[in-house]
Amino acid sequence: MVSVIIPSYNRIKYIENAIASIEEQSYQDFEIIVVDDGSTDGSFELLEEFSEAGRISLYSHENNENRGQSASINLGIMHATGLFVAVLDSDDYFAPDKLARQVAFLEENHNFGMVYGQGHAVDADGRFLFKVPDDNHAETSDPNILLLDCYMALPGGSLIRRSVFEKVGMFEESFRAGQDHDMALRIMEEFEVAFLPEVAFFYRKHGESISANGLETRWRTGMEILERARKRYPYRNRTIRKRKAVINYRLGQVYWKCGQKRRSIGYLIASGFLDPIRAGKVLLGSKS
Template sequence: MEPLVSVITPAFNRVTYIRQAIESVLSQTYSQIEFIVVDDGSSDGTFELLSECDSRGELRLFTHPDRQNLGQSAALNLGLRHASGRYIVILDSDDVLHLEKISKQVAYLESHPDIGMVYGQAMAISSDGKELFPIPPNDHVEPGDPNRLLLDCYMALPGGAMVRKSVFDQAGFFEESFRASQDHDMVVRIAEVAPFVYLPGIVFYYRKHAESISQQGLERRWIAGFEILARAKKRFSYRSSTIRKRKALLHFRMGQVRWFQRRLLSALWHFIRAGLGDPKRSMAVILGFEKAR
């Protein structure tokens, strides 16, 4: 028999897009799917839409007590506690799965029992569904090194990846104190406990729209990044150069945030820390050889 796959979607005020996300799961070429959606206190009609889907048997809907808004990590953890599949897929409520994503990734993991996680490409799309660019780029090669993943944060967990439930059991739950970067924290922890591979090809569509992360959200992301790095250093034997360069990158990102906030002295301090931590990369950015995305 085909193994069961649990698809978990955290949802908060996504009534405009979530129907497409649901349809992309229901239309998969793979049949053994358990679809779990956790509403995180939506107030825009998302909860009512999901309740109708639940009553039709299209998904299993869960909420926090009193329908509280506890954040994405808490929603994902609630979904994981109810998941019974051999494999886990996390789909954000405004993204869309490729029709063959689950069947292809299950086939790979079933034939490679030593691999804990497989991921593919996302196609970035606009709010109206227009294709923009692939993530990662078409020439991407996965080195399978946790050092590289911690340093450059080149993949995120939602949409593109499929992870063995047994690997989640080893890595633990999402960190609920993080209101940003919890996906990067989790994928780093997964890479520390299990081998992971990349299969070229689009497996989901990542929506970029006007509700994307704000400057305040970016500040939360990079503050969380420093804590993620500190925890990773205690947990795993990363190279000292990886820790130093990642810290430099985080200082650079905080410098950008402070610059846009017009906190110029703070921005300058972070840029200096970035330059001292990774002078080669800093010079490449200054000279235009590397883009400061």
């Protein structure tokens, strides 16, 4: 059985579509676990109706607290009874054969801990925008490549053996951004990972800009993810240096847009020293 976990927070417009995309799967051996993260838009009451109808198992945090996506996913994993775990954001939806094809792969390839497919980004109305990763992508199971560039469309694109979490631990609840990258790295450091070159799910790009504080949090969390990864696994020094360059560059961009020019320049200079080739490409306009 597959345990499909949906962490939900204020997604009344999309949550039923997410649930329906699981119910309509060609593979029907699943349970749907929804963890509400303190919603205030009426979606919790809607989910209670689905729970009473037997469509889902519904959980929430103590006192209906908002504890973040990682804590919600972890609570779902604690209640999961399937051999495999899939995570679906509450505004995304699965492709019809997602579970069938990924379950079949893991049942036939016991040395793999996780399999993932392609994600199609769509707008709020479901219109196609772009693919992640692209059609030519090939998985090497090299954590160095994943550390440098989180090329996976997560979490909805993947299927993970539940036993994997016993080895690598749960999602990091102190992270309010980047927790998917962190988990994917920890899995790849311990297990083989496979890519199936077919659409697995659709994820919505709402067009709502992330605040400057949100972007700063994302990239500062990225630095913490990097430091933890460096201590866990023998990553190449070149990989560590190039990833630091990317994070410093992104932080420099955030502060520049906020008008903190002096602070921004310090990060941009650090990025240039860490990866001068990339810095040269940025200056020449061949890399953003």
